[in-house]
Amino acid sequence: MKQTDRPAPPRLTLKTRRQRSLASRIMRYGLFTLGGLLLLILLLVGLLLFWVVGRPLPTTSGTVQIAGLSAEVKVVRDKSGVPHISASNPTDLFMAQGYVTAQDRLWQMEFNRRVGAGRLSEVLGDAAIKEDRFLRTIGLRRAASAELGDLNPEERLILESYAKGVNAFIESHQDSLPVEFTLLGFKPEPWTVLDSMTWGKVMAYDLSGNYTKEILRASLVEKLGADKAKTLLPTDPYSGTPFIKPEGVSYAGIAQNLAALDFRSDLAGLGAGDPASRGSNNWVVAGAKTTTGKPMLANDPHLGITNPSIWYEVGLQGGGFNVAGVSFPGVPGVIVGHNERIAWGVTNVGGDTQDLFLEKVNPANPNQYEFQGNWLEMQVLDEELKIKGKPSEILKVRITRHGPIMNPVQDSIKDSQPMALQWTALGKTPIVSAVFRYNRAQNWQEFREALRGFATPSQNFVYADVDGNIGYQMPGLFPIRAKGDGLLPVPGWTGEYDWKGFIPFDELPSFYNPPPGFVATANQWPIPPTSKIYIGQEFDPGWRGQRITELLQAKPKLSLEDLGAIQNDVLSIPGREFASYMGKLPDTDPKLSDSLKRLREWDGRMTADSVPAALYKVTYQYLLENLFKAKLGDEIFERYQGNPAYHLPLILNLMKEPQNEWWGATGRDAMLQKSLGQAQDYLSGKLGSSPNDWRWGKIHSIGFPENPIGKAVPFPLNALLNLKTVERAGDGSTVAAASYDYTKPYNQTSGQSFRGLMNLADFDASLMTNTVGQSGQPFNKHYGDNIDDWNGGRWHPFLFSAAAVDKNKEDVLTLAPK
Numbered sequence: 089m090k091q092t093d094r095p096a097p098p099r100l101t102l103k104t105r106r107q108r109s110l111a112s113r114i115m116r117y118g119l120f121t122l123g124g125l126l127l128l129i130l131l132l133v134g135l136l137l138f139w140v141v142g143r144p145l146p147t148t149s150g151t152v153q154i155a156g157l158s159a160e161v162k163v164v165r166d167k168s169g170v171p172h173i174s175a176s177n178p179t180d181l182f183m184a185q186g187y188v189t190a191q192d193r194l195w196q197m198e199f200n201r202r203v204g205a206g207r208l209s210e211v212l213g214d215a216a217i218k219e220d221r222f223l224r225t226i227g228l229r230r231a232a233s234a235e236l237g238d239l240n241p242e243e244r245l246i247l248e249s250y251a252k253g254v255n256a257f258i259e260s261h262q263d264s265l266p267v268e269f270t271l272l273g274f275k276p277e278p279w280t281v282l283d284s285m286t287w288g289k290v291m292a293y294d295l296s297g298n299y300t301k302e303i304l305r306a307s308l309v310e311k312l313g314a315d316k317a318k319t320l321l322p323t324d325p326y327s328g329t330p331f332i333k334p335e336g337v338s339y340a341g342i343a344q345n346l347a348a349l350d351f352r353s354d355l356a357g358l359g360a361g362d363p364a365s366r367g368s369n370n371w372v373v374a375g376a377k378t379t380t381g382k383p384m385l386a387n388d389p390h391l392g393i394t395n396p397s398i399w400y401e402v403g404l405q406g407g408g409f410n411v412a413g414v415s416f417p418g419v420p421g422v423i424v425g426h427n428e429r430i431a432w433g434v435t436n437v438g439g440d441t442q443d444l445f446l447e448k449v450n451p452a453n454p455n456q457y458e459f460q461g462n463w464l465e466m467q468v469l470d471e472e473l474k475i476k477g478k479p480s481e482i483l484k485v486r487i488t489r490h491g492p493i494m495n496p497v498q499d500s501i502k503d504s505q506p507m508a509l510q511w512t513a514l515g516k517t518p519i520v521s522a523v524f525r526y527n528r529a530q531n532w533q534e535f536r537e538a539l540r541g542f543a544t545p546s547q548n549f550v551y552a553d554v555d556g557n558i559g560y561q562m563p564g565l566f567p568i569r570a571k572g573d574g575l576l577p578v579p580g581w582t583g584e585y586d587w588k589g590f591i592p593f594d595e596l597p598s599f600y601n602p603p604p605g606f607v608a609t610a611n612q613w614p615i616p617p618t619s620k621i622y623i624g625q626e627f628d629p630g631w632r633g634q635r636i637t638e639l640l641q642a643k644p645k646l647s648l649e650d651l652g653a654i655q656n657d658v659l660s661i662p663g664r665e666f667a668s669y670m671g672k673l674p675d676t677d678p679k680l681s682d683s684l685k686r687l688r689e690w691d692g693r694m695t696a697d698s699v700p701a702a703l704y705k706v707t708y709q710y711l712l713e714n715l716f717k718a719k720l721g722d723e724i725f726e727r728y729q730g731n732p733a734y735h736l737p738l739i740l741n742l743m744k745e746p747q748n749e750w751w752g753a754t755g756r757d758a759m760l761q762k763s764l765g766q767a768q769d770y771l772s773g774k775l776g777s778s779p780n781d782w783r784w785g786k787i788h789s790i791g792f793p794e795n796p797i798g799k800a801v802p803f804p805l806n807a808l809l810n811l812k813t814v815e816r817a818g819d820g821s822t823v824a825a826a827s828y829d830y831t832k833p834y835n836q837t838s839g840q841s842f843r844g845l846m847n848l849a850d851f852d853a854s855l856m857t858n859t860v861g862q863s864g865q866p867f868n869k870h871y872g873d874n875i876d877d878w879n880g881g882r883w884h885p886f887l888f889s890a891a892a893v894d895k896n897k898e899d900v901l902t903l904a905p906k
Contacts (some may be wrong), residue, residue, distance in 0.1 A: 101649050142223075142267045145868055146191035153906035154256045156183060161903040163188055168884045169862035169870030170401040172893045178407030179221030179249045182420045185905055186253025186279070189400055193259065194419040194863040195268040196396050197283075198276050199795070200418050204286035206471075211272050212796070213476040224471040225485050227514065228289035228652075233282055235518040243520055245638055247281040248295055250420040254279035266865060268797050271657045271805065279418075285518065287418050292513040294391070295545040299442040299494075299509055301626060302577050303342065303438035303725045305331070308577065310339035311724060319653035320716075322574075322741075323625035324865075331639040334578050334585070337446055340578075342505060351493045367611030367628055369655070369823060371636055372550040372558045374605040375848075379647040382849035383552035386651045387424055387433030390825045391841040395792040395811055396864035399842050401856060403888065405525075410890050411527045411852075414842055414858070422521045423823045424844065424890070426854075429530050430553045432847040435609045439566050441512040443587075445490040445580030451508050457488050458581040464489070470613055476881045490580050507577060510587065511677025512565040519544035522563070532559050533663070539563040540593050548609040548624075552848050559600040562614055566591045566623045574624065591621050610823075629737050631661040631821045639823075648845050654853065655843050656822040656881035661707050662736055663704050664692025669743045670707070671766065673757055680764055682779055694822055696815040703782065705819065706767035706822075707760075711739065714759055715750055732820060785815025788828065791837040792860055792872065811860060811872040814879045826883075844886065852892040855883035 132536035148165050150821040161175045161184040171188045175181035190197065191485035202208050202357070206223030208216035255278045258265075262275060269275060301321075314331040323329060333339070368389040375382045391398050397412040404422065411426015424434055432739055456463040467487040474480045486493045505571040518541070525538035539561050542549075546564025551557075567587040572578050578585040597615055599607075611628035639654045640646065642697065671688030675681055683703050691699035712735060717725045728735065742748050746756040771782040794809035816836050820827035825839040861874035877884065889895050 090525070095304050103576055105696035106756045109462070109526040119277050136895065138607045140396060142676075144261070144264045145865055148191075148901050149903050153904050154183070154187060154253075154260075155906040156252050156256065157903060157905040158637065159905065163901040163903060164895045164897050164901040165901070166399070166885075166887055166893055167898045168856075168874070169405065169898070170869075170887070172403035172412075174890075176408065177404070178246060180219070180248050181404055181407045181409060182249040183253035183256070185402060185404060185415075185420055186250035187257050187439050187848050188253075188257075188414075189402070189417050190257035190279075192592070192862060192868075192870075193396055193400060194276065195266040195797075196795075197254070197279070197418040197863045198269075200287055200290070200391070200416075201279075201283040204283070204290045207474070207476040209473055211274055214478055217473065217481075219474060220473050221483055224483055226293070226471065226509065227485065227492055227493060227580065228293060229282070229286045231514045231516075232285040232289050234898055235285060235516050236282065238516055239281075240521070243518075244522060246420055246524060247284055247520065249283055250284060251279045254418075267792075267808070269759040271797060275535075277702035284419050285520070287416055289513055291416070292517075292545040295436045295528070296442055296511065296513065297623065298440045298574065298626060299444050299511070300727075301731070302442075302444050302575065304724070304731070305575060306339040306342050306577050307724050308720075309333060309571070309728070310342060311720065320728065320738060322737055329573065329575075329625065331575060332572075332689075333576060334572070336582075337577070337579050338505075339577070364410040369439065369608075369610045369636060369752075370550045371550065371651075372433070372552045372560075372607060373640065373646055373651070374558050374601070375556045377605045377640075377644070377646055378849075379645050380847065380849035382554070382556060382847075382855050383431075383432055383649055384646070384651055384848065385426075385431045385538060385550060385552045385846040386655060386844065387435075388655055388825075388843045388845075389424070389434065389436075390827070390839055392838050393790060393792075393836065393841060393859055395860050396795075397841065397859040397861065399872075401858055401862060401886075403893070405890075409527060410833065412886070414844070414856075416603075418863075419520075419523075421520070423523060426552075426846050426851060427853075428888075430532075430551065431848060432526065432535065432552075433550050433844070433846075434547040435611055437548055437562060437564060437614060438624070438627050439546055439564065439614075440568060440574040441546070441564070442624065443490075443567070443569075443574050444512045444577040444587070445488070445494065445508045445510060445585070446577050447488055447506045448581045454485065457747060459489065460581070460583050465829065466493075479744060488580065488881075490574055490586075504900050506581060510567075512567065512590075513544040515565075517565060519543060521731060531555075535559075536561050536598065548611075548614060550609065552846070556848075557601055558605075558607060560598065560609070562597045562903050563593065564596070566621070568765060573622070577684055591623070595621055605805060607639060608633060610636055616722050620734055626733070629662075629733055629821075632823050632825070635659060635661060635823050636726070648847055648853065648855070651845055652843075652881075652883065653877075654823060655840070655845070658694045658818040659692050659823075660694050660701075660704075661692065661821060662821050663694060663701065663819075664690070665740055666708060666743070667692065667700060667704055668870060670704075671761060673760055673764075677761065677765075679768070680761060683768060685762055686779070694784060694818050696783065696788070696817040698784045698817075699782045700807075701784035702771060703764070703767055705742050705784070705788070706770055707764045708739070710766040710770075711759065711763040714763055715739070715742075726831050732830055736821070783815075785817065787834045787837060788817075788819070789813050789815050790826075790828070794866070808866050811875060814875060816879070843878075843883065845883065846886070851888040852887035856886035857883045 157180050159176050161180050164172045165659040166884055173184045187901050206220045209220045273452050318331050370387040372385045378384050400417045401414055403412040410429040411422045413422040448458040450463050455466050455468050469485040471483040471485055488508045491512040493508050494508045497639040522538050522541035527540050542563040543565045549561045551559040568589045570586055570588050572585045582615050610633035612630040612633040613627050667687040667690045686700040694701040751759055775781045775786050791813040793810035816826045818826035826836045828836050829839045844859040847853040857878050859878050860872050861870045863870040
């Protein structure tokens, strides 16, 4: 039909036109009403968000009156959100520190103290009951409570002032508490001195762990015999030390105790990731080796990567203090940093300060245990665990002369070998005195004297001062054993393995202005194997320390930028060695040729975009399983798998022996090829069939859920709290540590919790990066604002002088007496 032949459209009647006009008006009215309703809903949601999330944002400018202050305190926040607090006396100074820290981190402080006290279930329900049972049993808060009487008047005054500041914030913000309190439906109790003291015990636990290795070692001895167990658990340079199983003990069934004794919890923020990574890097370089002619100091502690950050940046000036650095939220003073004359950094020593004692419990009375032929009464404590939404439960904690029995003691002891934990941190070991003293130390002698009180966790302290001196000191309590080396659980009933004292402070490693012109520690062996003192045999394999030393020696003069480049270094020495063996495999399978070529040409740098880095890590993961899982069984293998400080050196040594019995009947090359093929299948299934897409950062990333609420609350509420996910370079063996849990690969869980670079020629030229940022308050501008700098290897100014702070100020708050 032609266009001109089409029939004309029908004419609308007046009635039809009126009906359509009415329908159109109704639709427009309906859309207008719906739009208004949606606008109203959005407005209400916005008001709700402001009420729940916006109102708790801290007041950072103007004047706030606080009861208890004796004079005005000035709080200048710089452009990174870091508060610099100036006061005329120490009481006001630390009261202000408590108040300001609570402004930014009150929920984190609340969560931390509940971890230390074993009171998570009260607000999180029975999801946290496992953590609470463990924490009440080990008794971190009990140990801290026993130290309160040992505080001198000044220490108590500082802690009480800090608590008053926290409580001033809590009391004045009952109707505008951080959003987490609203979501969980409770308000915080007043802060106490004991709350601050307890966190030191929590950190001591997080940086200790020998007793779990004793259980693993005993399980392997029982299953494989002492010789093969020794092979799986190298303790170089004491590689010749045999495992000596004590007479009269049985490790039968000891693996059943692993779950109760090997406590690792993402919820509690403890023990996340590779245990070997909970260490750190630090180094100090003398002025003769720097471009400024003055010392420089670098530090990056490797702890759990949390949101908010585990650290809080702060500057404190007045009342005898002039110090800047990082503190733990809930603890007064500065843990790592500098004052006007000296700077210091820390790494974990990792010595053996824990022993498990097997106890003989009276079959007729579970509250009695044998010691040297007599039945002794245990101390029995009834710990009430309050559980949100459920009835309370009573936990019986039994304590022997060696410490708390960590695994359940039933009325019948047939199926469970009671094991008591003796640990230096469960004694009286307050470290606040050391912190307050080294914050004010003016020289090496005063600094070293302050460290006499730093009992646990033992740390490698590096030191520098403006006069050009550098030094190193290891403080800590290390037990002297009457018998044994602490490698295996020992009988508690004989007394022959008991501790008989501690290594004197003056016998611990210390040196001042060493000839090389630098000191570097990375949790490697801190003393030579010929030393007359014994502090343990379980330390980092040393690759990070080796790489740091190489880079420090690479130039005659080092700049602050050079030190920063070292902190960002992602070359993996074991990865490079592993790849070199893989590259020598016979290229007989076309399916493996491309991967083998990539590994053969790889330089060992674990950048986020590296394909060979991903091939290395995934191949290694399958190789580990192929080598050991069937031989060890699922339960023991999982614990062994989580300790790369053991299996990574072992596997690299096994690579040198193609026909070693651990490779099985087909030998090394066949198992390596099998593992590489499995890795290819994994990467193909996860990232696609193109090998160019198999980038390390695609599987090795980190997200920042708000701990632990971001994991617990449903969408979309968690979207208010959680931060973005970023791809990560490195692993646990690189200087830029980015570790993951080998039992749950490959997302990063721990690593560089902050990066600090201190310039003794000009403290205002120092640099800092603090993982996610200063604030723990969602919608604050400094909530998560540091992630890109942390991930990209950048820093912000680590300011110190009043002039520099004033030049870079963002807000000024005056705290005035009320």
